[in-house]
Amino acid sequence: MNKKYDYGFNVCQKLRELGFRATKTKIALLELLKKNDKPLSVKSIIDIWEGKAPNQTTLYRALADLIKKGVVDRVDFNNSIAYFEYKLDRPHHHHIICSKCGEIEDVSSCLIGNLKNSIIAKKSKKFKKIYSHSVEFFGNCLNCVNK
Amino acid sequence: MNKKYDYGFNVCQKLRELGFRATKTKIALLELLKKNDKPLSVKSIIDIWEGKAPNQTTLYRALADLIKKGVVDRVDFNNSIAYFEYKLDRPHHHHIICSKCGEIEDVSSCLIGNLKNSIIAKKSKKFKKIYSHSVEFFGNCLNCVNK
DNA sequence: ATCGTTGCAAACACTTTGCAATGTG
């Protein structure tokens, strides 16, 4: 057991449950995202793919499908690149990204969840419902801090 | 006095202070960003520009200049579009965006600032310094909540 | 056999670069 979290399900089965066909691409993609517990760009997914990676179009489509079903989350770091992260059954968390090398680390604390409703109730004139939020920290990792 | 905040300076003077030339484009851009207290895309800047808007290339360059000097902030909402917001002397804040119509509202509360250092000290193995953070809420505004 | 999924090429949207012309200090 060297996994950080145990999702306790068979990937093929899960895909079918979600209404997908258990294709090579989607199986491998889900495995890859599960194994790599951090936000990945399509480019980096292709880089770390074992064997011949699928066409990037296919990846974008598969990721869009998985996002629609709540299996994957999209994360942004103010750099015009979409990052994708496995979400299902993972604890809610945020990220720190190094602005020099792009290293990403999870931040497990989240005080935002508790604030969400009170923020709306007290502060917002125009908004009625908040269904998600993102918190990203920008900084420098140990390797880059003195570069 | 119908401004939300009083920045108390002359725009031309400020631009020169920052090392820029006080050109028509930069003056009007800064005024526009100051007047519109929320994140704007380049497209929307062109839309609301009074008179003939400058070339978008010019806007991107001017915005990059202003960001470099800390006058403007870039904000992202997980949609691959860069938004730009006046920053100088404005209180630190975050945003709520409506995922249906794109309406943006400021959120003045921020508990993150206080947490920043303790997050790093206690939680992070790889990061030494955090210099900024972003918090965005996604939801639906009153107009869109029942659409 | 049906209909979801894929690959390829082309289109798209947003942003950046090169270079000559213009404007500011």
Add this chain to the structure above:
DNA sequence: CACATTGCAAAGTGTTTGCAACGAT
């Protein structure tokens, strides 16, 4: 007059679409 700034055209990057071929159930 020097040099920052601008406009235009072209290129760059990340992402999406159309369509025919393929593959899972």
